[in-house]
Amino acid sequence: MLAFYQSLGLTAHNGFDLVAKDLEPCYFNYYGKGKVYRLTDDPLLGVGVDVLVQDTEGIFQLRFWHFKSYVVKAGQEVESGDLIGYCDNTGQSTGTHLHFDLAEGTFQNNGTFDLINRDNGFFGKIDPYPYWDNRFVLDVKYNVEEQVSILQKMINTIKSLIGLLLNKGQK
Ligand SMILES: [Zn+2]
Numbered sequence: 779m780l781a782f783y784q785s786l787g788l789t790a791h792n793g794f795d796l797v798a799k800d801l802e803p804c805y806f807n808y809y810g811k812g813k814v815y816r817l818t819d820d821p822l823l824g825v826g827v828d829v830l831v832q833d834t835e836g837i838f839q840l841r842f843w844h845f846k847s848y849v850v851k852a853g854q855e856v857e858s859g860d861l862i863g864y865c866d867n868t869g870q871s872t873g874t875h876l877h878f879d880l881a882e883g884t885f886q887n888n889g890t891f892d893l894i895n896r897d898n899g900f901f902g903k904i905d906p907y908p909y910w911d912n913r914f915v916l917d918v919k920y921n922v923e924e925q926v927s928i929l930q931k932m933i934n935t936i937k938s939l940i941g942l943l944l945n946k947g948q949k
Contacts, residue, residue: 824869
């Protein structure tokens, strides 16, 4: 596998590969807001969504890759929990998974966005771990499902309370 990454000009793999099911929804997982910076739908490269976020430490590019399709538009603001696409196996991939990577960048005077340390052997991608703490919600899907189930329980409770009140009224 290392030879494959080296054939792409990389020192080694430049991000995380997370196991995913076919068409599994992918949610934006940064704790704050981001802006969709670039959408790619290319027969060779695959389908990917690049999002920029700005925080106290700089401007960062988050990439989500190998999608079947995306559901966001360029320039769109996204926040934690927003659906961005559906996982697949497009591009340089041998099985359905989500590729995620992180890079720091900066805007040039002419408005173009450039990665810092592009020649670091990973095309500018950096180890997310030092940056990661408290900035990412790793289980957005779980949180969304949990919130839905809490809401569902509340609705059921309200319904049964209304039922009790109506029954009382009839007596
Ligand atoms: Zn990968």
